[in-house]
Amino acid sequence: MATVILETRGLTKTYAGVQANTDIDFDLPEGQIRALIGPNGAGKTTFVGMLCGRIPVTRGKVIFDGRDISGLPAHKRITLGIAYTFQITSVFAGLSVHENIALAARRAGGNAARVTETLERVGLADRADQTAGDLSYGHQRILEIGMGLAQSPRLFILDEPTQGLAESEVAAFKTLITGLKNTTILLIEHNMSVVMETADYITVLDQGMTLAEGTPDAIRANRAVRAAYLGTADA
Amino acid sequence: MNRPLALHLVVIAALAAAFFVLPDYHSGNLARIMVLAVYAMGYNLAFGYTGLLSLGHALFFAAGMYGLALSMQHLSLTAIPALMVALIASALVAGITGALALRTRGVAFMIVTLMFAQAGYLTALYFVQYTRGDEGFVLPQAVRQIAGVDLSSAMGRYFAALILFSVTLLIIGALVRAPFGRTLIAIRENEARATMLGYDVQRRKWLALVASGTISGMAGAAYALLFGYAGASFAAVPYSIFPLLYVLLGGAGTTLGPLVGAVFMFYLIDLSSGVTDAYMLVAGVVLVLLTLFLPQGLLGTLRKRWVPWLP
Secondary structure, eight states, X not given: OOOEEEEEEEEEEEETTXXXXXXXXXXXXXXXXXXXXXXXXSXXXXXXXXXXXXXXXXXXXXXXXXXEOTTXXXXXXXXXXXXXXXXSOOOOTTSBHHHXXXXXXXXXXXXXXHHHHHHHHTTXXXXXXXXXXXXXXXXXHHHHHHHHHXXXXXXXXXXXXXXXXXXHXXXXXXXXXXXXXXXXXXXXXXXXXXXXXXXXXXXXXETTEEEEEEOHHHHHXXXXXXXXXXXXXXX | OOHHHHHHHHHHHHHHHHHHHSOHHHHHHHHHHHHHHHHHHHHHIIIIITOOOOSOTHHHHHHXXXXXXXXXXXXXXXXXXXXXXXXXXXXXXXXXXXXXHTTSOHHHHHHHHHHXXXXXXXXXXXXXXXXXXXXXXXXXXXXXXXXXEEXXXXXXXXXXXXXXXXXXXXXXXXXXTSHHHHHHHHHHHOHHHHHTTTOOHHHHHHHHHHHHXXXXXXXXXXXXXXXXXXXXXXXXXXXXXXXXXXXXXXOTTOSSHHHHHHHHHHHHHHHHHHHOSOHHHHHHHHHHHHHHHOTTHHHHHXXXXXXXXXX
């Protein structure tokens, strides 16, 4: 088995007595594309929020690349090689597309060439001078994914990246994600075609706990998962 | 040479020429306006570029002013060492204020900075035997000189103000185009996103506030040195509001907005007070109209509509 790049032990988050995440043990091998699925309110965003430091943990540990990062603030975790895209699009709306990508690349030690390359890779090269806030919703989402790519992350966490994208954009996203080398991906996703076609392995959360883990085929066949999630979502 | 730098050099040259063209009255005004513009440029770095809406910059202005004036008056320092004292004093005050106030954000930050400035104002009043409180004290003409240049003369004063203004403008012009400055703008635009790109937002905001407070402090020191007076009224609330007004009028986040705003505001009051005793009413109405119709200020609107490269 490949080296584990990210693991959590007993990760728990309590909001005013409500358990959003309970004792999650999670292992993510390097190079894998992992999908994190589960019904609304299952605690997916809380979980990744604790991974990258946006949400303080109630208890438990986050270990990245063999190092306990539970005590590090978010910006330091990012500089270790984690990139994060927000569930609700979050770009620098008043700045140009180019500047958005450059801000992401620069912090990660990238140069102008990486900015140009990233713009072309996500298909925003011809819009580089536009103000990010003037882009369509779909393009803003793609820009945010581009900002993640520009960081050349070792672990790329995407929170519902295809939400609100057109079919063609979703297809482009799948190609983009599966074509990434040297990047481990943790993907929160509701679009089942994206999950089934891109993920190597799937973790299902339900009510803040790990319900099941397995390959796409195994998850599809899992009755508990169907009952909790797929059964209703696919109906 | 890039266009923003060229524009800055043209503005500096025009200000230098203005001294020889304008009548004495107006060049005297312009010397004062340039010092106030430097104050507003410092403020703009925090508010316009980093998005830190401080209501307490009079504290930094006064730290520089008293740093210079008290050390000249009571320690008999000459102008250059006294300017160094002012620099250190304002950087220190900004550093400490920033470390505490930046634990808050938004409205709380406004109130905390306002309170710090009030504490500074009351401190100046408390040590009345040194500061002479609201009444203030005069710096004798004999000490107001650098390398034999009399800073109380019209020409010495004007060009000293112009040098300070030019140096500040060129530094800020370079800073906001450098990666550090671009990051400050990113923090203003979207703090959460900047953090999640790996930027240490808290540290950068602190650095921005220290730079901002130091520039504002140098303006305060220059004001005391060039106009020969230091008083606690410069530490009071109105002096925290003036740079905010100048920056809003001229255009927040534009390098020349503070100058434009200071000129505009100065002459708005100057001209309207020549017409009517109710000049503050005139000034108030004009300000309301400007914020209604040009919410991004004069240069901000210019940049948005016609001149996108405006620095």
